Amino acid sequence: MDVIYSLIPGMTVFGLVFVGILIWAVKHGQYEDMEGNASRILLDDDEDAMLRDDTATPGVKKEDEPPVHP
Secondary structure (H helix, E strand, O other), rough: OHHHHHHHHHHHHHHHHHHHHEEEEEEEEOOOOOOHHHHHHOOOHHHHHHHHHHOOOOOOOOOOOOOOOO
């Protein structure tokens, strides 16, 4: 029973700290863009870089590229 007397105030303080952190996060815009990061992680930046780099296509030679002899 003595443990309850220390747990109740301790959990009350813990709850108030949690609510305070939540209020701070909402006021400082931490929850503004909930969909942006979720969408951005699905996009693959490597494919865009490969499309911009014309040497990334295997089997296709440039016109000024000399033939390769094994």
